[in-house]
Amino acid sequence: MKPGFWIAPEGAEEPVNIFPIGEEALDASHKGLTASGALAKLASLDSEALARSCPRAVELLSTIAAAIGAQTAGAPTQLFRLEGLNDLERRLIDDVLGEGEVAGVVALPDGTLAQIQESVLAGIWRVRLEADERHDYVEIGAVPEIVSRAAADLTASDIAIGPVPEGTMNALPVLAEIRERALSWRPGQRSQTINFTLLPMSPADMGFLQQTLGNGPIQLMSRGYGTCRVLATGIRHVWSVQFFNAMDTIILDTLEVGGVPVVALAAAEDFEDSAERLTQIIEAYFT
Incomplete structure (x- = not known):
């Protein structure tokens, strides 16, 4: 078989990894909610009660929908921090956004890892720095800025x-x-x-x-x-x-x-589509 550019060292069970983490770390990030799974879970919940209990989360989702509708491919990314949201509000954000096609990690100069997960709405990303809840945010753009900067x-x-x-x-x-x-x-x-x-x-x-x-x-x-x-x-x-x-x-x-x-970038046409889909979700479940 023709060898690939990145190949496993002889005797290794896993492909070459850039960082000292197993490839299962990337695979695990794709075991969350898909687009249909996220909406099915929302449909099973009392959305009116959620809207009353999580007004800040619903407000943030509305802000994100408006922001991505105005986003363009060449514009700087827009970042929305989750500081101040309680656990229920964070879970609601997770359920609405789900987990999309692209995931990854970025090694930072200080040795920590940033975990990246695209949502089911292309162009909307979750970014987390390991072991630091203060750096847990939603970002809008073709790819998170931390990737481009690295x-x-x-x-x-x-x-x-x-x-x-x-x-x-x-x-x-x-x-x-x-x-x-x-x-x-x-x-x-x-x-x-x-x-x-x-x-x-x-x-x-x-x-x-x-x-x-x-x-x-x-x-x-x-x-x-x-x-x-x-x-x-x-x-x-x-x-x-x-x-x-x-x-x-x-x-x-x-x-x-x-x-x-x-292949890792959200396309320009994704922004308008994701804005429309997110707006429909908010209107269907929280208004």
Whole structure:
């Protein structure tokens, strides 16, 4: 089987992880409510009583609906903190938003992890810093700002190429292409893709590429149409993007040079749709 760019070390049971957490941490984040599950749960509750008990949560949801309706793809994200809400109000927010297709983690410079979960309403995200309830908030935008900032803060902009191991065939010209594209890419330009699925790359080539580019601070998983894993490498603007089939076999293995890969982003048309859907939920259950 053709090796992927990010492969498990020999004898390891789990794929390579950027952080010292198991991949089950990402998988677990997708075991919550789906869109239909969230609405089914709301329908089983006394919504009038909830509205009376959680006026601040309902008010916040209305504010979020108005904000995402005015959001545009290129605009700064909008952040809504959950400080001051009680447990019932937080649970209500969770039930309405549910858990969508994209989840992930970002390693911060101080060693803590930020957990990211898209809601069932694309463009609305939950962001939590581990072990710190003060940093638990809803954010509106194409992707949480903490992801974009971590990607931009990568210090390595050039690729240091060490001794080439025996068995490599095409790693050096591929690295030269990645270096040229990464150094020349600027925000606003389209991302550029290198497709390893179509390249004659040996296991030695792929291992040398992984060793040379290293690990970055961002790991995202999208479970829209199939599974897609997005990993930041240790080089600014360079990402590993892999698509898997139902058997967890890589069917498309690429490197993208550019901003946060589009597979992890909410699209511009998602904002208006999510605003409409959230407004309908509020009107149906809380008014």
